[in-house]
Amino acid sequence: xxxxxxxxALAGLALLVLLPRLKTRYFFQDLSFAISSIKxxxxxxxxxKRKPCYSMLDGFLDKVAKHPHKKFIIFEESSYTYSQxxxxxxxxxxxxxxxxxxxxxxxxxxxxxxxxxxxxxxLALTKLGCISSLLNCNIRSKSLVHxxxxxxxxxxxxxxxxxxxVEEVLPTLTEQGVRxxxxxEHCEVEGIESLSDKVQQASDQPLSPQxxxxxxIKSPALYIYTSGTTGLPKAAIINHERLWRSTFLQSIAAxxxxxVLFVCLPLYHTSGFVMGLCGAIERGITVVLKRKFSASNxxxxxxxxxxxxxxxxxxxxxxLCNTPKRDNDKDHKVRLALGNGLRSDTWEDFLxxxxxxxxxxxxxATEGNLGFVNYCGKVGAIGKEHFLHKMGNKYxxxxxxxxxxxxxxxxxxxxxxVPKGETGLFVGKIEERAPFSGYAKNHQQTEKKKLRxxxxxxxxxxxxxxxxxxxxxxxxxxxDRIGDTFRWKGENVAxxxxxxxxxxxxxxEEANVYGVKVPGHEGRVGMAAVxxxxxxxxxxxxxxxxxxxxxxxxxxxxxxxxQDAVVVTGTFKQMKVKLxxxxxxxxxxxxxxxxxxxxxxxxxxxxxIFNSITDGKIRL
Ligand SMILES: *[C@@H]1O[C@H](CO)[C@@H](O)[C@H](O)[C@H]1NC(C)=O
Numbered sequence: 019x020x021x022x023x024x025x026x027a028l029a030g031l032a033l034l035v036l037l038p039r040l041k042t043r044y045f046f047q048d049l050s051f052a053i054s055s056i057k058x059x060x061x062x063x064x065x066x067k068r069k070p071c072y073s074m075l076d077g078f079l080d081k082v083a084k085h086p087h088k089k090f091i092i093f094e095e096s097s098y099t100y101s102q103x104x105x106x107x108x109x110x111x112x113x114x115x116x117x118x119x120x121x122x123x124x125x126x127x128x129x130x131x132x133x134x135x136x137x138x139x140x141l142a143l144t145k146l147g148c149i150s151s152l153l154n155c156n157i158r159s160k161s162l163v164h165x166x167x168x169x170x171x172x173x174x175x176x177x178x179x180x181x182x183x184v185e186e187v188l189p190t191l192t193e194q195g196v197r198x199x200x201x202x203e204h205c206e207v208e209g210i211e212s213l214s215d216k217v218q219q220a221s222d223q224p225l226s227p228q229x230x231x232x233x234x235i236k237s238p239a240l241y242i243y244t245s246g247t248t249g250l251p252k253a254a255i256i257n258h259e260r261l262w263r264s265t266f267l268q269s270i271a272a273x274x275x276x277x278v279l280f281v282c283l284p285l286y287h288t289s290g291f292v293m294g295l296c297g298a299i300e301r302g303i304t305v306v307l308k309r310k311f312s313a314s315n316x317x318x319x320x321x322x323x324x325x326x327x328x329x330x331x332x333x334x335x336x337x338l339c340n341t342p343k344r345d346n347d348k349d350h351k352v353r354l355a356l357g358n359g360l361r362s363d364t365w366e367d368f369l370x371x372x373x374x375x376x377x378x379x380x381x382x383a384t385e386g387n388l389g390f391v392n393y394c395g396k397v398g399a400i401g402k403e404h405f406l407h408k409m410g411n412k413y414x415x416x417x418x419x420x421x422x423x424x425x426x427x428x429x430x431x432x433x434x435x436v437p438k439g440e441t442g443l444f445v446g447k448i449e450e451r452a453p454f455s456g457y458a459k460n461h462q463q464t465e466k467k468k469l470r471x472x473x474x475x476x477x478x479x480x481x482x483x484x485x486x487x488x489x490x491x492x493x494x495x496x497x498d499r500i501g502d503t504f505r506w507k508g509e510n511v512a513x514x515x516x517x518x519x520x521x522x523x524x525x526x527e528e529a530n531v532y533g534v535k536v537p538g539h540e541g542r543v544g545m546a547a548v549x550x551x552x553x554x555x556x557x558x559x560x561x562x563x564x565x566x567x568x569x570x571x572x573x574x575x576x577x578x579x580x581q582d583a584v585v586v587t588g589t590f591k592q593m594k595v596k597l598x599x600x601x602x603x604x605x606x607x608x609x610x611x612x613x614x615x616x617x618x619x620x621x622x623x624x625x626x627i628f629n630s631i632t633d634g635k636i637r638l
Pocket of ligand 1: 322323324
């Protein structure tokens with residue numbers, strides 16, 4: 019009741035502040051955003067105050083009580099109600115507590131792909147007061163051991179299909195005293211214990227909340243790995259409060275209780291797990307879970323399951339737009355798409371082709387303390403500033419020197435905010451309402467993300483690493499990620515910009531642009547890894563004409579590498595660093611290589627050209 023009064027009063031207040039702006043184009047969107055922000059702020063405030071701690075799990079259990087027979091997860095040919103999911107997770111929790119001796123505060127690494135067991139395991143571990151560490155199921159050997167060790171886990175639970183990968187690192191795990199379980203009924207390998215048989219025998223009776231009595235809202239709930247552009251992955255600490263905060267995106271996007279959400283992004287990342295799965299739990303909706311994204315089955319699945327909300331990352335939308343056109347492209351019930359990384363050209367293509375779908379693009383890093391939401395559907399923007407958001411959170415775009423790779427300072431040694439419409443580094447003030455929990459067991463990387471003495475002595479900001487621009491209307495645009503640029507001939511080249519131009523060629527399906535080092539030259543010269551459309555040729559003349567018309571000479575890719583598939587990470591991020599290291603030596607690379615000769619045409623790369631470049635006989 020109190021919250022209702024508070025809510026009405028605050029909404030009235032928001033209306034008062036907004037009324038003078040009634041003339042502006044986005045008045046109603048701004049107002050609606052204000053109302054949901056206030057609602058969310060109150061929900062979060064209430065959640066944080068609750069004793070004992072009210073976690074995402076409690077949110078789930080409330081939904082189980084509210085609608086036990088509503089479908090929660092649909093996976094392949096099976097579906098599970100909220101109540102069934104609750105019972106399945108009770109069984110898993112009992113099996114783990116009996117056979118692994120798990121207790122409150124233990125960390126368990128989950129190493130499996132998208133399947134219902136992923137969800138049962140996480141619920142089970144939360145019921146036991148344990149922390150789940152969500153390993154990327156594509157990593158192997160050294161990286162796997164690294165990620166596992168990041169979070170001090172003493173237990174590993176792996177999917178049946180990942181037995182081989184576990185066996186590879188088993189000696190190291192055994193040496194560290196790790197208990198390893200696999201989701202199958204038998205396992206003959208010494209050191210790996212079967213789990214499924216134990217789960218089947220366990221009771222599905224509820225577990226006592228006493229088992230998690232010491233968990234509070236600031237306790238870690240999850241470790242999620244961020245795939246940086248360089249170095250090994252880092253485990254971002256997601257506490258219970260943070261988990262709640264990130265789930266509210268679905269509220270802002272006005273996801274309704276009768277919606278059906280399609281999750282084909284990996285559950286080991288924030289988008290799929292937090293914004294997707296946990297967001298769905300907060301809304302109490304049905305999730306259609308897919309093992310993997312498939313462009314050719316995407317819309318058939320949406321039709322089959324009556325999907326109304328989809329989740330995306332930019333690449334997914336591009337893959338969808340690249341599929342052959344069909345008559346039934348607009349025949350589906352999808353009304354809303356939530357995600358990030360959608361570029362303007364794909365955005366427009368997507369809408370034109372698949373119909374009137376509301377796109378809610380948002381911005382925020384897994385470990386970041388602040389983000390934006392584009393609640394107006396403005397094509398190309400990653401967010402919109404809002405006075406309430408600004409009132410509650412301190413952030414700024416600061417001048418950044420891309421050459422020195424550091425913020426520009428004024429005479430007093432402080433950072434300088436860029437004027438409206440100019441590009442700057444996005445930084446968010448770290449404070450109680452916008453905390454940064456950092457990375458597990460990695461003080462150095464945690465400190466690296468912090469900027470001190472930004473505007474006054476002693477203040478502390480989170481360095482997003484992203485260059486953004488905010489226009490007069492308050493729309494936020496992504497410009498570049500620090501590191502996604504290279505410098506050549508004294509100029510900064512944004513890799514995404516060059517890639518966008520290559521994508522305009524009708525025979526190019528995918529393009530990944532990066533810089534490569536050349537002996538005797540400063541900086542890096544541009545190179546592109548390109549995937550051609552099926553049955554299309556690499557038309558050297560057309561490429562040359564195009565890059566000449568659209569790009570300054572320093573930004574034109576001097577080398578092009580044709581690939582059957584552009585290699586991407588588990589979240590479809592392009593692998594620029596690895597390609598950059600592989601360089602342009604035709605002896606070392608089996609893919610067809612082209613060289614932009616004398617800035618007048620692309621010719622096949624030869625060993626002779628390579629030698630002349632490395633010897634300095636040809637100056638680039
Ligand atoms: C999808 O909706 C149609 C029409 O409303 C209905 O007949 C069908 O049973 C639904 N399918 C599923 C899988 O819910």
